[in-house]
Amino acid sequence: MSLVSGQEVIRECASRGLVAGAFNTTNLETTMGIVQAVEKTGVPTFIQVAPTNAVLSGYEYIYDMVSRRVAGTDVPVALHLDHGRTLDDVRAALAAGFTSIMMDASGHPYDQNVKLSAEARALCPPGIALEVELGSIGGKEDDHGPEREFTTDPAEVADFVEAVGCDLLAVSAGNVHGYAPDARLDLDLLRRIQEAGSVPLVIHGGSGLGADQLGVLSDYDVVKVNVASDLRNAMIRTFGEAYVANPHEYSLIRVSTASVQAISDVVEQRIRSFNPRLGSPVAQS
Template structure:
């Protein structure tokens, strides 16, 4: 089916008690692997890209690649801008027909975060989803990370959601971008944030969280969990292992096909971890 709005993914997941994985793509192999897994499991999903990973191709190529692969797929999927750090990135993603948007002004002071996020809300059509972030998530993706890691303050949540009117709220509750041996959800804090929020929550850093924690997130109003590092590692590992086995390897299609299968396996396992009742 054609790409759907992020609102449709949120609504279906909420109605069915599911958590949508949000899987970052950069290239055709990653996209193919993600969609192969989505078709197997049947859980509504976000495919997303951050501006740092659209630098090579541009948002338009990402849209074309994802929408073409999804044309014959029956599972609802939204194409999401991940970590739009500027209003310019929001504008570019909307111009490329993305169906879901994240504005991330979380490193700014609270009032400035509200101001920038509110402008992004006005820019984003009402029939598309907007994700905003309150609290600064630690760790790094692609060597990019916040200068300051800051947990979400439950006392700020209601005011932020009321002022910005996002459809999803990304929170910092012990989750960390990338891989971290210390990453662990503070479920007490997550429960406080959930109680204060009138919109579903988003947890970034799904690659570094243990399965038993991923499987509990649906209990706390989490509708979307981001996974990026696992996929990238799977692809790099597939090419690295092929080279190590044969430094004279020249069959790019064979190795690319192996990478697609490795990525698909990671995505399927993560979706099932997030949705143990649907596994």
């Protein structure tokens, strides 16, 4: 099917009690691996790219690549702008055909965050999902990190969501960008955020969280979990291992194909971690 709106992915997941993965792509191999796993699990998904990665090809190439691949699948997939820092990022992604947007103004003071997030809402046509961030998530993504990190204040959630009119709220509750294997969500804080808000929540930094925490997120109205570092590491590791095994390796297609499978395995594992009732691949066979 064609790319769908992020709002459709949210509705589909909410109606089925599922949590959508949001998997970052940069190139063909990563896109192929993501969609292969999505087709296997049948869980609606966001494929996304951040401006820091779009510099390699531009938003139009990402749109063409992803839309061509998902045209052959029956699972709803939205194309999402991850961590748009400026309104120009939002405009560029929308012009390229993206169906879901994140405006991340969390590095600004609260009032400026509200202002920029509301302006992004006004830019998004009807049907385009808007994600915004309240609180500042720590860690680094592509060597970019916040000047300061701070958890989401539940007391600010209701007014922020109402003022912006967002569809999704990304929160900071112990989650960390990048590969942070010691990260732990503060589930008590996440519950207070959930109770204060009126829109589904987003957890960034899914690569660093264990299955025990990922598996309970649907109980906290989390509908979207971002994963990037795990996928990138799978691809880099595949190429690195191929070189170590044979420094004279010349078959790019063989190693690229192996990287697609490595990425697909990671994506499938993460989707099943978010949605434990899907069971293991063996249980489904």
